[in-house]
Amino acid sequence: AELDTLDIVVVLVILLGTVAYFTKGKLWGVSKNPYGDPLQNTSGGKDGASRNIAETLEESNKNCIIFYGSQTGTAEDYASRLAKEGKSRFGLETMVADLENFDFDSLDCVPGDKVVMFVLATYGEGEPTDNAVEFFNFINGEDVQFSQGADVPLGNLNYVGFGLGNNTYEHYNLMIRAVDKALQRHGAIRIGAAGEGDDGAGTMEEDFLAWKDPMWAALAEKMGLAEREAVYEPIFSLTPSDTLTVDSTEVYLGELNKMHLEGTSKGPYNAHNPFIAPIAESHELFTAKDRNCLHIEVDISGSNLSYQTGDHLAVWPTNAGAEVDRFLSVLGLTEKRNTVLTVKALDPTAKVPFPAPTTYDAIVRYHMEICGPVSRQFLATLAAFAPDEAIKAEMTKLGGDKDYFHEKIIKHHLNIAGVLELVGKGKKWTNIPFSAFVEGINKLQPRYYSISSSSLVQPKKISITAVVESQIIPGRADAFHGVATNYLFALKQKQNGDPSPTVFGQTYEIMGPRNKYDGIHVPVHVRHSNFRLPSDPSKPIICIGPGTGVAPFRAFLQERAKQATDGENVGETLLFFGCRKSTEDFLYKDEWVEYKQAMGDKFELITAFSRDGPKKVYVQHRLQERAEQVNKLLEAKAYIYVCGDAANMAREVNSVLAQILASQRNISVAKGEEIVKNMRASNQYQEDVW
Ligand code: FAD
The missing domain is CATH 2.40.30.10 (Translation factors)
Structure with missing residues (x-):
């Protein structure tokens, strides 16, 4: 058959798309984020910079690159902390890098006198973080091709690994485990243990601290590094401007990037440009x-x-506002809050994590996670700048003694200003260089x-x-x-x-x-998420969402009610909702009635109120009561969705479901668990939990 014009256009578009995909847009200079990334912390692959790891290390005179796979900023923060510590304690020339800015087929070119570190968070159902998807697919691929094609491609590569995970999820720390295995498979040499931090047990920070010291010792031995007295070396310089004032139009007062400053904001809107x-x-x-x-x-x-x-x-x-005031006050910066600062990275691989010139006030209000949990290691760093010796001793103790730190700080949910107020007993901390905060406190997420x-x-x-x-x-x-x-x-x-x-x-x-x-x-x-209704609206679904976990199910019901009203054949829809009291926190109580009117028998809401009666009833109990119906729906290929609390509810629903399958199908619980596992793997069972 002859190709008509439309076919040719379609073929061309597919071809161009394919070229763009495989060249990552490099051929015609398309970058993922044409407006630059003010909150980015690395230069690799940006603005024409090399995506080759070995080349980048060579060009920037570094011998240690620390990659992070981060979703909420913690992995990125740990990467920065390793970079700082490597530099200050061992004189390593370190740089921090976003995984998505590099090509990993160049890993085999990294020479044996350098080290590559991976700090990798596992997200949701054992998934890589957004910025680690490409790397993960590459390194885990069946037939990975490295640039030099050697038999043992990574025989020269020294690496260090730490994972951030949550033991309440099934695929605990899957990222670091899988990456570690893959690197070993290709002959790479791991230094120290592959560390694992557990958010589920609330021990992430302590796991990190406990892992890193033996790792540093092993690395120092392997690379022949001598430890030195750690001195604080700033990565950023913040200098008061002689010419600019808070009224100058080029000063950022909290605008999140250049377009926001200039009032020319346009899309694409994404994680770099809200x-x-x-x-x-x-x-x-x-x-x-x-x-x-x-x-x-x-x-x-x-x-x-x-x-x-x-x-x-x-x-x-x-x-x-009060937290911003408190933070500025304890540092003695209240009077200077509107001083305009020019901010420079002293290391060419570091990128200032907010747009500048700007003011202390704007940095603290819009860009720093000043209210978040305090890091014990950070307190140890700040001890050197204490207003007097007694305060310094106390800060050193807090930084060094895990139990004391927990008792005094963590238990009370103190933030950094709270700690400085408490320990400083009214004295201002005017000796701390502000750069220490820029480097030591997370970006506001x-x-x-x-x-x-x-x-x-x-x-x-x-x-x-x-x-x-x-x-x-x-x-x-x-x-x-x-x-x-x-x-x-x-x-x-x-x-x-x-x-x-x-x-x-x-x-x-x-x-x-x-x-x-x-x-x-x-x-x-x-x-964008993978939490999706079946594309065929006639498929049955079971939704389990207590508390705010009901959020996506309100969306699902809104959608199915509309489809039903439009005359579509909508499948059976069960919603298990739970809260404390029917009279207090029963979310969208009246809306369910409307959806019921639209969907008739196709929709059933099953409620569990934990404080209405003498006995606490939760959604998982209701699920158990409906064992027969749930099993029948699953046999009819119903999709099952769970949303909300990851720590307890989602885990219990998972095990109740396995029990239901076991009892209804006369199989062992182990077999029931296996079926649930397979349902997850095939997306018949989807979670949106936090
Ligand atoms: P934060 O200030 O971030 O505090 C959150 C918690 O961190 C505190 O409770 C505390 O445990 C800890 N913390 C913070 N500071 C300290 C400190 N100084 N010391 C010790 N501990 C501290 N939430 C919803 O309500 N509805 C949703 O639909 C929803 N969907 C979500 C979907 C996903 C994919 C994810 C990841 C999360 C979702 N969340 C949802 C949770 C939401 O993102 C926020 O985490 C939540 O709203 C709290 O944010 P916050 O800034 O108010 O609290």
């Missing part, structure tokens, strides 16, 4: 007095953002929320369902308040008529830098 979205609607979902849950809808019609049912919305928060609307029903309006993080901490006068959810709470208050909202004593810079968020806006981007 969309400043108007909040279309917001309201409270709980009736309980002491707890809050927000329903927030952002309008993406002014952007080219799109989403699909099951995706996540990332919200870029702003620190609470966007928070993810499971989207609770259907893209079929409201393609341009994304809703989320967020419970406000507020905890009473024994022995602490004030309660602990989460960063993003309290910021969202304040936005909701403002939208509902409070001109300057105070939530739990905290206020926020709601108007944003230069009032750019006025009219109630919030910076967001969409993160």
Whole structure:
């Protein structure tokens, strides 16, 4: 048959797409992020920089490269800490690098007098983090091709590995385990043990600290490094500007990149470039007095953002004003908060983690995770700058004594300013170079929320369902308040008529830098997920989502109700929802009734209220009660979805399901577990847990 014009066009487009894919766009200079990445920490592969690891090390005079696979910033933070420690203790020439900026077929060119480190988080169901996908697929591939094609391709490669995982997930630390195996398979030489940190047990930081010392000892021996007195060497210089003031238009007052500063913001909107979205609607979902849950809808019609049912919305928060004040005050910087700083990387491979010139206030408010948990190692670093000897001794003790640190700091959820206030007993910490904070404190991270609307029903309006993080901490006068959810709470208050909202004593810079968020806006981007309804709406589904875990299922139900109303054949839909009391935190109580009207017998809501009766009932109990029905649906190839608490609920649902299969099908529990495993592998069982 002859090709008509359309066929030729299609073939050409596919061809061009294929070339673009295999050359990563290099042929015509397409970069993933054409606007540069102000929050990026490495130069590799950027702006025409080499993607070849050996070349990069050579050109930048480094002998140690530390790659991170990071989703929430912790792995990236650990990578930076290793880089700093390697430099200050052993004089290693270190650099930190984002995995996605390099090609890994060049690993075989790294010479034997250098070392490559991998700090790799495992995400969700044993998945690589977004920036590690390509690397993972490459190194784990069946027939990996390295550039020189040697028989033992990585026989010269020295490497170090640490993984960040969560033992409540099935594939605990799968990334580091698989990468370690793959590297060994190709002949690489591991130095020290492949470390594993466990977020599930809450011991991530301590696991990291316990792993790194023997690793450094092994590395020092292998590479003949002599340890020296560790002295703080800044990676960044922050210099007050002689010419710029807070009113100069080129000064960043919290704008997240150049386009935001210049008011020319445009897409693509992504993890490097959020969309400043108007909040279309917001309201409270709980009736309980002491707890809050927000329903927030952002309008993406002014952007080219799109989403699909099951995706996540990332919200870029702003620190609470009182915390910003406290931080600046304890460092003696209150008067200087609006001083304009030019910021430079003293090491060519380091990149300033926020746009500059900027002010102390903007850095602390918009770019630093100043309220997060404190690192024990960081306290040891700061001890050198204590205002007096007694304070220095106390800081050294906190930095060195795990149990003491836990008792004094972690138990009370203190943040860094809280620690400095406590230990400094009223004295200001004016000797600490500000660069130590830029290097030692995480970048303020966007928070993810499971989207609770259907893209079929409201393609341009994304809703989320967020419970406000507020905890009473024994022995602490004030309660602990989460960063993003309290910021969202304040936005909701403002939208509902409070001109300057105070939530739990905290206020926020709601108007944003230069009032750019006025009219109630919030910076967001969409993160695509694999949590998906079956493409055939007639397939049955079972959804299990207690608490805010119900968020994506509201989206699922919204979608199926619409399909039913449009006359489509919609499959049986079971939703297991649980909360404390039917009268307090029963999310979307009235909406389920509407969906029922649209879907009739096809929808059933099964509730578990843990505090309504004398006995605590949870969703997993209800699931057990419905064993026969659940098994029948699964036999009819129903998809099963679990969303919400990873630590307890998701794990229990998993084991209850195995028990149901065992009892209903007359098989052993072990066999039931195997079936559940296979269901996960084939995506018939999907989780969206945190
Ligand atoms: P944060 O300030 O980040 O605090 C969170 C926790 O960190 C605290 O409770 C505490 O345990 C610890 N912590 C923080 N600071 C300290 C300190 N100084 N000392 C000790 N411990 C500390 N949430 C929802 O409500 N709805 C959803 O639909 C939803 N979907 C999600 C989907 C995904 C894929 C993920 C990863 C998470 C999801 N979350 C959801 C959780 C959400 O992203 C946030 O983690 C949550 O809202 C808390 O954010 P926050 O900034 O208010 O709290």
